[in-house]
Amino acid sequence: MAENLASGATGLHAWLLVTSALFSVGVYGLLTRRNAVGILLSLELCLNAAAVQFVVFNAVRAPARVDGAVMALFVVAVAAAEVVVAMAIFVLLYSRRRTVDVTDLTGDGPGHAGGAP
Amino acid sequence: MGWASAMVVLPLATAFAVLAVPAARAAWIRWVALAGTGAHLVVSGLATAAYWQAASPDADFARTATAGKLYLVERHAWFPSLGIEYLVGVDGVSMAMVLLTSLVIFCGVLASWQVRDRAKEFFALLLLLVTGVFGVFVSFDLFLFFVFYEIAVLPMYLLIGIWGTGRKEMAAMKLTLMLMVGSALILVGFLALWWAAGGRTFDLTQLARFHYDPALQHWVFPVVFLGFGVLGALYPFHTWSPDGHASAPTAVSMLHAGVLMKLGGYGALRIGVYLLPEGARDWGLFFMALTTINILYGAFGAIRQTDLKYFTAYSSVSHCGFVLFGVASLNLLGAKGAVLQMVSHGVMTALFFALIGMVYGRTHTRMIPELGGLARTMPWLATCFYIGGMASLGLPGLSGFVAEAHVFLGGFFGNPFAPVAWTRALTVVATLSVVVTAVYVLRGLGAAFQGPVRDPEHLRLGDATLTERLSTGLLVAALVVAGVLPGLLIDLVEPPLFAVVNRLHALPGGP
Amino acid sequence: MPTLALPELLVLATALVVLVADLFVGQVGRRQLLPVALVGVCAALGALLAVVPDSGELLGGRFAVDPLGWWFKLALLGAAAGVLALAQPAWQGDGRAGPTLANRGEFLAVLLFNLAGMLVVPSARDAVTFYLALETATMPLFLLVAWRRNAAGAEAALKYLVVGALASAMLLYGLAWLYGVTGTLDLTAMAGRLPATPAAYLGLGLVVGGLGFKLTLAPLHFWAPQVYAGAPLPVAAWLGTASKGAAVAAVVLVLYRVAGPHAQGWTLAVALLAALTMTIGNLGAVVQTNVLRLLAFSAVSQAGYLLVGLCGATRDGAAAVTYYLLVYVVTNLGAFAAAAVVHHHTGSQDLAAFRGLSRRHPLLALAMMLALFGLAGIPPLGGFTGKFFLFAVAAQADLHGLVAVAAVNSTVSLYYYLRIVRQMYIEPDDSAAPATPTGLLPGLALVTATAGGIALGVVPWFYETVRAAAAGWP
């Protein structure tokens, strides 16, 4: 892979490093942040990493077309929608549980095999 | 609709007829069931006649047949893209099994004359079950075979669970799951056979023309044999049967021990040995040894039982061991003995369970120590019990002897691919069961029916009613006829078995 | 020409109609919105059957219909109709379970938007459409799950969201890599250019992983039990049928259209995933005492079975998967419909709620039993034939071990399905619950599902047609 990417513009590797780092950071945050909002932010990082990568690849692999960039736009849109939905749920949760710390939510845990919620 | 289809359609139609009986007329239910099964008995007889008419023109078809020939065949494409067909027909073996089944179900309906609780569901499920059994015996497309096979197994869960006694839920679940695991193995084998043969057909007779790679046969045969073995109560996969039979209602025990367990031997012979001769060659001796354990183990196990149903269940384990032993000995005598034993044990054990049900209905106990001296108040039941017992210990003149003699001779003449000394040794060990069987039969029956009457209450009990006399009488008559005129059955079942055996003998290293 | 997308358009239109009507009609009128939505879905269904050709393209090939996709859409619309029908009691909210949907029109709108997105998935031919369709098919579900607005629902929704977010991130990132190594977003074109390089594997693997979340493949299944149990029952049914259908469509699209040429490479992976998923699902279900959790785990195991059909990427495989999806949707709808009726009347999700059902309501119990047997794969029901064809695919790939695992697994599944049957038929009826009126629409759904389950099992036409439809596939 490396070589057939290298055939494109130099610096691609740098860009890929950036996006990969971005994505990894996002994933890390998504798995470790205890506050739901923090998780949401981490998610945004992941999505943006992907978006950036689309743009980069577009520029390198198919500079004639813009489809990668278009994809990036849609990603942004989707991300926005995701935020809306997530926030709605957070609010609901807070009003019911007075917390948005995901580690406090141990429904489904041991002993929850039965019983109606 | 041809004869073979009628075998399946008739009981199914009867089941729906039972369901259609208006609730106000609950008494009609069992009459409808009786009429349906009675009609089936007649139709089976006619079908046998038709089969003879069709089969007799093939001059000397028995010995020269290299591929089993079907009669009264009906063939319709079903799922053509996978080569699945609706293919039903009969040959001698399936005809015999069909006759057995229709007899047992008829007597079973008679024996469950007293069922009142949710009678409609009971008879409907019973008839659905027997539909599956008939289907297995007449279908020669592996897919169809499997469909009927599972239809025959599953209603058992509800029949035992709802109308059973004792630890019925556990027994029903154990029985269903163990048999289903068996059928899972069978499915694996079927698909492997289908694909190895090109994935174009499930037709048994066509698959039989295909020569499977020995390596494939080497692993498929044990899988299929074990799969069927579970239903055939092959040691050590027999443990569903004592609990299952003990908790099942009378008619279900009759049908299950009498007919359903035969599907195991039938499939092992029909599909295992017939399609996979080389696999059979590789594994024959192993399974002979295993079934030898079956035979003695079941017999010894029966000695210590105090519950009449467990007693009979263990003796069934022993007797079904004879079936699989005959199959595994891979020669004509053994195969014939296996089929004869299927019929013989089917009738015998159906009789046993019918009688146990009748005794239980009167004394409300099946524990041998609580019984005793019943012969005084129930001479008819006692007589039938003793006739059945004599059949099960292989008394000549009753069906058991003919079958066991075949099986023993088959084992003694030996699996053609195994050192004869070994097969003989196994056979000698197996023959010990003749004595052990005598011991437990006489012990059990003696304790239950002879000696002084233990419980004075039992002195007020009556003998068999008319329906009970009819059902038990029919079964006893079948035992006697099969024992006195074995030729009838042998002529019927021999030809297809030549087809099986000829394939074995065609192998390199065969006789 | 838009007839190709007519079903999707009709669904969207219905969604808008419901949404707008909700503003004007009163509380009483709202009760009639569900039938309206149902009519709309049925119209879409009719359109699909009547006017949609079984192949064609729109938007420069970004939206296409192929014979197999047509069947997927059929399954999705059928699922939608069924779910709406079985939602009626919950919608009326006059049972012991209370007004779980609180007959608010948005519910229907959101559901229908979601459906529209799902309908597009099998037609997507480029990454953009594909991604958007998938998100549309996923995001509304978060809302629907929380619809009861109680703590349990909210908690379930949040977990669903967290896992789902990661999954969609994986999906998108994977798509980015695929785009990178092929230089195109056109899925069909990708297939040709997809190299056998680690980057390609990374992309493909992440995409499959992302989809695995929707399909509840182990180990991406953990969210399922709590979500099924926390969501309103109709939503659980929706998750168990339509959502899964869309996921299957997406997986088929990716593995067959995009990665078809590399089938050798991913067959093993798929086989292992299938074995793991069905085993985990079944084992998990064995110990459940909550019907919905049980059905959730059973859904997990069913996903495993579906995956079996993908082994080897053959035409038979595509046909078997599609066919089993139909069977699964129909059968599962039957089970959920019965569960919905019982839940509505008892307000309990516990297995014991089914106690003695066979005496209170024989036909309902019968339908439930047939549905469960269908899920367990008992002949002559569709569940059996469907599984049989799936296993046949595995056998064709000489994966006899997988066949064995799957067959034994279906025995395990039989165990827990029989636990429900036992409650309905064997346990005495000591509950004071009155005879259970089923209600018109759920009754209709039950009858249709049961009849369908049997028909799929014995009538060869369906499978043969599906297989013919799969002609174009590898």
Add this chain to the structure above:
Amino acid sequence: MTCDHSAIVQHAWVIPALPLLSFALVGLVLRPLNARLAGAVAAAAVALSAALGWWLAFDYLQFAPPAEPLPTLIPWQVEWLRFQDGLRIDAGTLLDPASVLLVVVVTTVSALVHVYSLAYMKGEPGYGRYFAVLNLFTFSMLGLVLAPNLVQMFVCWELVGASSFFLIGFWYDRPAAVAASKKAFVVTRFADLGLLLAILLLGQAAFDVRTQLGASAGDSQALDFAFLGRADVLAALAHQAPVLGGMTALTLGCLLLFVGGAGKSAMFPLHIWLPDAMEGPTPVSALIHAATMVVAGVYLVARAFPLLAAADGVLTVVLAVGTFTALFAAAIGCTQDDLKRVLAFSTLSQLGYMMLALGTCGGGDPAGRSAALFHLFTHAFFKALLFLGAGAVLHAAHTGDVWHLGGLRRKMPLTHALFLLATLAIAGIWPLSGFFSKDEVLAAALHGGHPLVFAVGLGVAGLTAFYMARVYLLVFWGEPRREASAHVHEAPLTMVLPMGALAVLAAVAGFVPVSRWVALPGTAEHAGIDWLVAGPATAAALAGFGAAGWLYGGDLGRSDAAVARLGRLYGALRHKFWIDELYLWVARKVMFRLVAAPIAWFDRMVVDGTMHGVGLLTRLCGAGVQAAQTGQAQAYAAWALAGGLAVVGLLWAAGRAG
């Protein structure tokens, strides 16, 4: 005259068919309707077949001029059971001197016993059942006698065993009777296993021989006696490779064959069932356990004689077992108190005599065979008579304990006279039948070159006379020792007449030249009475009488003194050397405790436990899966990520692989 001129020879099958018919008729139809009628019909049927039996014998004896041996015919046979080509089993009637002789014995004794039972069993609840089974037995026994092949013999062999079982257990509410019937069936069954194995072994060996012979085998089937008796077949069998421990299939098979015969004929150590069998009705003991069934073993050996003769060493075993049993049983018989048990042991001892005679043929001269059949013939009559006499006593006094009886000669003069005659006959006093047959047996022993056996035989003759005289004196002489025996009355005519008939036969049977008829070719002809043998035998008998008279004739104190002097030996004899206890111990402790119980436990605990264990394991795994549902969303997410990466890894691995 040849056979096809004689209707009865052509249709000899009618003779067994009649009892079978009446069994079905009585058992199914008449028994419930009218018991008396049932009995009458049963007796009539057997009487008719007895008449036919005599007619058959009469015709058959015409077939050959006195000088020549009588022919062996199979006038009728039909296919019954087709195992495979060359192993077909026919049902048929084999007529040769031995079988015809036995037909006469069986039908006659059976008919007389039927008539006797009409009165003896009067008022029993199971009257009809009794006669039905008695008919069944008669049929089976005739089928056994006429069997043309080993399998038909085995079939009827089992059937007589079964009918014997049902008759011993006739009073099924008496635990003792039930136990005795079970014991009889199981012990004989155990022996029959030997016969079964013999059939398997010989059948297989003979089948091979038949295959070698090819065309020259003709239609003869492997298990036909005709085939097994052929010289070339015997030669081929004798030259087969050994199958076990250096023994050929022939030798081993013949040994197993003899085991079967020994079981039926209650040879030591399989004798234990016969004394207990006396729990059955006395007429049954007379017919089955004295005259007919128990001699089946002897008949089997005689029938399969060519095989045994060809198998090396088997006849020696027969000789040893027979001799020992004769002495052993006679000795025990001297110490038993129950009239019927004494007779039972006497039967054992006489059967030993017959076996002994057969065993003496090892030297090649088959004279012993003729002697055995002759003794079988005479024994049937006088032993049946003894039992019927005993039955009359029981019928009158309701006890068989000789110490409770006494002085019956005045109350029951006829019975007394007949019993005395029978006693003399069995003791071998000229001119009664026992004298002649016993003489031939001893002669065979002497000329067969077995002086020791001859000496034992003489001893047994003395013991026989002793124990018979003992019971005779204790029962009929002296004074009644108990109230029961004081008020007895003579038996009714229907019981006395059959006894009379038997008495006549017992008296004259000795003059029938049986041994000449049944002699096989090559039998040394020795005319008249060999006083070298008869003299000592008679002397021994008289000595026995004398001893008994001295001990039991007058003051019984002498006998007590004698018992005291014998001491431990007497105890051992009285307890039959505790052999029954040994068997019981083996059955209870070994078979049930050490085999059956562990297996039952193993099955429930281990095998079934494993199955349940699998189920439990599944549930445990399920619990594990549930336990993984920690509720931690981020853990789920982590799993999801792992899953995705795992797929990537798998693709990668697969990609590298292929």
